Amino acid sequence: MQIITKEETIKNFINNQWVESASGKVIKSISPADRQVVGYVQSSTKDDVDSAMNAAHSAKKEWWRMGQPARGEFLYKAANILEQNAKPIAETLTKEMGKAYSEALGEVTRGVQILRYYANEGVRKEGDVIPSSDKDALLLTKRAPLGVVGVITPWNFPVAIPIWKMAPALVYGNTVVLKPATESAVTTGKVVECFAKAGLPDGVLNMVTGSGSVIGQEMLQHPFLNGITFTGSENVGKHVARMAAEKGIKFQLELGGKNPVIVAEDANIDQAVDAVLNGAFRSTGQKCTATSRVIVESGIYDQFKEKLIEKAKTITVGNGLTEGVWMGPCASENQFNSVLGFIEKGIEEGAALLLGGKALTGPEYDQGFYIEPTIFEGVSPEMTLAREEIFGPVIALMEVSNFEEAIEMANDTKYGLSASIFTKDLNHIMEFMDEIETGLVRVNAESAGVEYQAPFGGMKSSSSGAREQGEAAKEFFTQIKTVFIKKV
Ligand SMILES: NC(=O)C1=CN([C@@H]2O[C@H](COP(=O)(O)OP(=O)(O)OC[C@H]3O[C@@H](n4cnc5c(N)ncnc54)[C@H](OP(=O)(O)O)[C@@H]3O)[C@@H](O)[C@H]2O)C=CC1
Numbered sequence: 001m002q003i004i005t006k007e008e009t010i011k012n013f014i015n016n017q018w019v020e021s022a023s024g025k026v027i028k029s030i031s032p033a034d035r036q037v038v039g040y041v042q043s044s045t046k047d048d049v050d051s052a053m054n055a056a057h058s059a060k061k062e063w064w065r066m067g068q069p070a071r072g073e074f075l076y077k078a079a080n081i082l083e084q085n086a087k088p089i090a091e092t093l094t095k096e097m098g099k100a101y102s103e104a105l106g107e108v109t110r111g112v113q114i115l116r117y118y119a120n121e122g123v124r125k126e127g128d129v130i131p132s133s134d135k136d137a138l139l140l141t142k143r144a145p146l147g148v149v150g151v152i153t154p155w156n157f158p159v160a161i162p163i164w165k166m167a168p169a170l171v172y173g174n175t176v177v178l179k180p181a182t183e184s185a186v187t188t189g190k191v192v193e194c195f196a197k198a199g200l201p202d203g204v205l206n207m208v209t210g211s212g213s214v215i216g217q218e219m220l221q222h223p224f225l226n227g228i229t230f231t232g233s234e235n236v237g238k239h240v241a242r243m244a245a246e247k248g249i250k251f252q253l254e255l256g257g258k259n260p261v262i263v264a265e266d267a268n269i270d271q272a273v274d275a276v277l278n279g280a281f282r283s284t285g286q287k288c289t290a291t292s293r294v295i296v297e298s299g300i301y302d303q304f305k306e307k308l309i310e311k312a313k314t315i316t317v318g319n320g321l322t323e324g325v326w327m328g329p330c331a332s333e334n335q336f337n338s339v340l341g342f343i344e345k346g347i348e349e350g351a352a353l354l355l356g357g358k359a360l361t362g363p364e365y366d367q368g369f370y371i372e373p374t375i376f377e378g379v380s381p382e383m384t385l386a387r388e389e390i391f392g393p394v395i396a397l398m399e400v401s402n403f404e405e406a407i408e409m410a411n412d413t414k415y416g417l418s419a420s421i422f423t424k425d426l427n428h429i430m431e432f433m434d435e436i437e438t439g440l441v442r443v444n445a446e447s448a449g450v451e452y453q454a455p456f457g458g459m460k461s462s463s464s465g466a467r468e469q470g471e472a473a474k475e476f477f478t479q480i481k482t483v484f485i486k487k488v
């Protein structure tokens with residue numbers, strides 16, 4: 001299936017108008033599969049950010065006064081429009097970011113589900129009634145929005161992540177200024193089109209595209225910013241946190257991971273092999289929840305390794321729009337070079353390369369950023385392969401002699417996003433749940449796999465602690481008022 005999507009120019013969306021940047025300049029977005037132009041986005045200036053922030057600020061009172069059920073209705077409309085356009089948007093996603101079309105369509109479908117989930121929040125409870133010590137009084141809580149929320153998103157989930165941040169922000173009464181990752185801003189622009197077509201009032205949702213260090217920075221220091229939610233690299237995330245702390249506004253960060261999978265001696269090996277391959281190589285390993293370290297007990301190490309390699313060899317790599325392709329390219333030349341750098345470093349530091357390790361070559365690959373599914377063994381805890389987030393199709397196999405050593409190794413990282421264990425031993429499952437230092441704890445399942453109705457986030461350096469998605473999102477996007485009403 002070779003789907004042609006036409007290249008187009010995405011404008012900024014400010015105060016319900018599609019407008020060109022004051023700079024008059026655009027940025028080209030190319031496909032990592034073949035370097036074809038996917039489209040153009042605005043190379044925005046600080047003035048564009050200022051216009052968007054002003055629009056969001058002016059809109060915030062009316063949007064809040066409209067009430068939660070009415071706000072939810074807009075999200076239902078946006079969900080329906082996104083659903084009607086799911087295929088072309090998924091095609092653009094695959095072209096622009098590289099993931100296989102089936103995964104892209106799955107992501108858009110998930111976006112529809114997230115919108116419907118938060119649309120439903122429109123008619124769910126807004127607070128609690130608490131018994132007061134005064135029998136003639138009513139003590140209750142109410143929720144208020146933060147105001148103008150800045151949303152800065154990465155390129156790896158250009159549909160799902162903007163939606164899982166914007167939908168709760170909006171339904172709980174905030175207005176939004178979105179700054180999507182430049183590398184996948186054409187796709188995110190198409191998502192914003194769905195919101196625009198849903199008829200949101202002027203200024204409620206605004207999008208400005210362009211360089212993070214220019215316009216992201218301007219957003220962070222803007223006086224009208226009341227809260228910021230960010231997903232991306234640890235360095236930028238820390239900077240966002242510092243800026244927010246200085247302004248005294250709420251911030252939410254989702255950063256990296258170095259997610260371990262423990263394969264215990266009693267594991268169902270076939271199940272573990274499938275889950276490790278899906279977790280490590282789906283989306284070309286470019287998920288913060290991707291499997292990165294595979295910690296295997298000695299008793300089954302050889303058997304597991306053999307099956308893993310055998311199955312990994314069957315993975316088809318290519319243009320994500322081609323039918324039958326399982327794994328696409330790295331999302332950009334930067335990512336491609338960074339992943340190859342990690343592989344080289346792994347070899348230099350003495351890890352043993354079992355599979356892959358090279359860029360793919362040949363007529364199908366030469367124009368794109370393709371890397372072979374790669375497996376190392378003999379990776380010790382101090383090696384770069386075991387410590388740094390690679391964000392590419394690379395597995396580090398690590399052998400341990402028992403369960404206790406496995407847990408210790410799994411926790412030996414600054415990150416704490418997701419971890420999984422394959423075992424049938426109930427005691428080990430219970431101990432794993434208690435001892436593992438991650439926000440997502442997975443048993444007999446891959447490390448990736450996020451459900452929109454449940455809290456999502458990590459421990460340690462993976463997150464600021466303010467969970468996303470499910471009911472947890474309400475805690476970040478609102479503030480509580482405690483109300484005391486006395487009879488007269
Ligand atoms: N947790 C996750 O899911 C993700 C983790 N990463 C990790 O980060 C590495 C680098 O990826 P990269 O795309 O460079 O990640 P970044 O953190 O640079 O980008 C994430 C978002 O932040 C914006 N941004 C960049 N600089 C600033 C700034 N100074 N102020 C405000 N916003 C800013 C980016 O804009 P722009 O696109 O214009 O640069 C983008 O929208 C990856 O290899 C991976 O390890 C990356 C993406 C997602």
Ligand SMILES: O=C(O)CCC(=O)C(=O)O
Pocket residue numbers: 156157161231286287288289448449450
């Ligand atoms: O695993 C997922 O579905 C989400 C991962 C994620 O949030 C990310 O990579 O940024």
